[in-house]
Amino acid sequence: METNENNDHDEATSAHAGETSPATGSTSGHDGARASSNSDEGELYGVLAEFDSPGALVKAARKVKDAGYGDFDCYSPFPVHGIDEAMGIKRTILPVLVFCGGITGTFLGFLLQWYCNASAWQWNVAGKPVWSIPANVPIGFETTILLSVFTTFFGMWILNKLPQVWHPFFRLDRFTKVTDDGFMLGIEAKDGRFDAVETKKLLESAGAIAVEECYLDASPANTKMPMFIYGVIICTTALALVPFALVYKARASHSKDPHYHIFGDMDFQAKVKSDQYNDLFADGRSNRGEISGTIPRGWLNDDTSYAQGLENGAWITSFPTSVEVSRDLLRRGKQRYEIYCSPCHGVDGRGAGMVAVRSQKIGQGILPRNLVDPGAGVITQPNGQLFNTISNGNNTMMGYGAQIPVADRWAIVAYVRALERSQFAAGTDLTDAERSAAMGATP
């Protein structure tokens, strides 16, 4: 517009004239001059009609719709109730899109957690199963909301064809009133029913206080985006990449500065940790052990074969009489084994657990014992000795007596025995029915 001398002059005139001369039609006075100068420039885009109230606009919209027009739109300073229905606009499909977006979010959230926790990097947290729905619900909930919100926000923009930085009606001075007190209806010339004369007549009969034609700019130079806009886009994009560049640069950097403590009372709690020095006690330790000569209620177990795996000073080779080896016990043992033992010994007992793999990778630590290899000697150990190793540890392995109750330790012993047996099982060990069931279960 800045290149259009005529327009500049026009605006000056209209500012000078002020609001004292109400527009009465496209052929009279000032508006006529404006329209004729407009018509010289290019092809007809459409006609714009102004109405004096929202109610008149709604009525006119209904009339235009009933006359069979489709390519028309209404413009007003505020949302006008009932205009959608009057214009014959169908309900938006946005809710359907948002629903699909939300479902996708749920699915992706669960997929992410399944991949991270249950597939790519199985890591036991707090004895929970690697794949458990309750733990996954909060993330699934969040991703559902995230994708719903994205779909709503971007869907609204796309369905409304936003952002729209320019519209042909901007060429008409009258159109600036729609941000203030103008209620306008524009019909595009591309509509099949458009007729330069009849359409204007229709709008006038619908109660328009003014009807104007709008022409497109004929000069291609004026329809191009100004160069500086490209500059702004390039600069903004470059600036937006700076934070990512800084993050990339910092990915392997070190800092000797202390941490920021935002929540001081959370980082430094007024409590004593078990390994801290404490001068309240003579030995200077915070951690108080059990009082010698005492035992917690219910912990006394004078059945040594059950509590220690010993009978008359020798390891027992079978199971204590109170332990019944059953399918349930093995199932329990498998679960406990995978929680407590598999991080080092591996789920198959061959010593390739997460910890072992990692320690080999960084060249530290020694390999855990292969539980199922006859050469490693665990297979020939009596049950009682295996139980003792779980309870009290062996070599660099710590005892697990504090974490695993006695009954569960026996379950693990039973499961390790089953694991060993499975390495040397022949097909004939199973009945035909069991074999076909097992074959069917194994892909």
Add this chain to the structure above:
Amino acid sequence: MSAAHEASLHPDEKYKAGKMGQKVVTGGLVGFVVLTALSWLLSGSAAGHTADGTGHSRFFYGYLIGWTFILSIALGALLYVLIHHLVKAKWSTSTRRVAEILAGTFPIIAIGGLVIIIPLLAGRDDIYWWANKGFDHAEHVSASKHTWLSPAFFAVRYVIYFAAWIGLARYFTVRSRKQDETGDLALSKQMQFFSAPAVIIFALTICYAAFDFLMTLAPQWWSTIYGVNYFGGAMIAGYASIALLSMILQRTGRLQRSITTEHYHDLGKMVFAFTFFWAYTAFSQFMLIWYANVAEETVFYNYRMFGEGWKWVSIVLTFGQWLIPFVLLMSRWSKRILPLFAVFCVWQLCFHWLDLYWNVMPNYHWGAEAHGAAHLVTGPLTGPVGENNVNFSPVDITTWFALIALFIAGIGRGLKGNLIPVKDPNLGASVAHENY
């Protein structure tokens, strides 16, 4: 000015209650008495917790469920009124009197609650274990709650809760009805001003009431979000009941033009929102307990998830109170096709009752009946999980219906005068309300 407000109603609109209220009160009270007597007789054959085995504890448990059910509807309706004034809402004006009528049932609910309070004060332990002498010997977790859980203090809190609720309901109902006469705008201002402290009073009382009436059934167990979960259920019940009562009143030919599909649509949105809110709080309670896995806390879910029968109630509740209505109420049309929406309201009320049943009934199995005289008092949520079955009894249903009848009598008391705040300055905006 007031003439202009009345002009916002259609000239043919019928908004006077007439004499319908008296019949409803009589019918409700008769139903309550008959059904309560029937429930008492039915439960008489079953042995109760007390040492002599003559208690009617099944009756009392069923009564407690039905009573907390109608209480939650009244509480939901009360908050509807408070929120309406708090946010200076316009759309909800035309259904506000319906909510005020529902919230006006607190006095009759308070009288109905005496069936629970008086035996408790008389030293009976039909419902609450902490009223049993065996509780004195209980573990230290329960022992620290002795002061709070004494029948006398319990009764004092009962009086405080109902004084607060009756007071709040009266404050807003009286002013609203007075505005019908005078059209005084100052009354709107007063109600808006008081609604903010009123919401705080409401939040504290509903939370503590849920702790007292329901959570102390198993005094060794606690959950700080328990009251919020009860509140979520109360809001579902409240909004569903406002919609249903409006539909019933419209069937009598009243309020034809003032309560429209647009209002039901918005009420449906609130039912939908609180359906999710209820599930959100229920899951919040579950997940923290599941994750921490501390025996004192997991005991609550142990009996509900692994008890034969209760497992299925839990699953049915998850689908019935949350997933199915959540997915189906999402659609615009399930709220705008009114017969369908009415079905959803009834559905949600039934499952709200099941929610309370699920909260209350697993505590029923304790004392002589479950474990014999040798272990007379073991307390709720003790003993083998497998023995704690649902053991559904017809008394559970008859007591529920008895209390619904009582609630209907309470509604009847409010069916008088105008059924719509005729001179509320926002009535015109509400009648013309539309959703986009």
